[in-house]
Amino acid sequence: MADLARLVAAIAARMAASTERGRVASYIPELAKVSGDHFGLVVATADGQEFAAGDADTEFSIQSISKLFALVEALAQHGDAVWRRVGREPSGGAFNSIVQLEAEGGKPRNPFINAGAIAVSDLITDPDDPRTGAGRILRLLRELSGAPTIAVDGAVAYSEAATGHRNAALAHFMKAHGILTGKVEATLSTYFHQCAIAMSCRHLARAGRFLMNGGIDPASGQRIISAEQARRINALMLTCGHYDASGEFAFLVGLPAKSGVGGGILAIAPGRASIAVWSPGLSPQGNSLLGTAALEELANAMGWSVFNPEL
């Protein structure tokens, strides 16, 4: 795969030179401190190779990419009962929208908007021990990426909690409707801490490998979730992983992917690769601008689209 090595390097070089980089998230004050100049890309292929370029080993705040791993944890613990609390339809709205929740009786559209993710966090949190939820996600991420040092960035977690009034509003509203069953404070603590987990593109690409491989982590041979669950999570990533830009992302890239406002995106080419990209500047919908551009180039050059008959 010499071509892939060249391609990854060429994409990173082009992105490094780009002057249109989007805007770094500022509504969580701690995230605003990150420079918009970063760009990192790692492709972990099904045959066990890794292709990296740019800031591949710099840690960043994974933010909403954590919603993916929280869902994996919730499905492993509760199976299909998860779907009593959260739906499986794209919302067509902003990630932190409140309006749809009231119109639809408190049940969030999908697990990747904030309301849905908070409902999932509730499912994995022991109400009497708020540290359990984020702890479970950390354990999973460390195991999948082989990096025992992955941790929560305390300053980001604090910044989220101090400014997370919209998320608190969503949580209390869902509690009033019986969608949350635990203690709101414990559930929010899980949510804020999972969003504040810091990881590099290299570790994130490794952590996503089970999703290109039918639910089995190729590094350890361990089954993380069933093949059906992996397929379904990929479907949700494709339809809901980029909020109100999910259709556009499917149109441009054509791969299941989950973004976060830290500027990271984890994308899955089933049977082929797990790809992590990071560039902190965002589009108006809160998705990495250059991350999306890089994935579009990579997917087109490699023919990696789930809509490609040869994938």
Ligand code: GLN
């Ligand atoms: N922690 C962020 C929030 O709750 C996550 C949002 C995101 O990454 N889209 O607003």
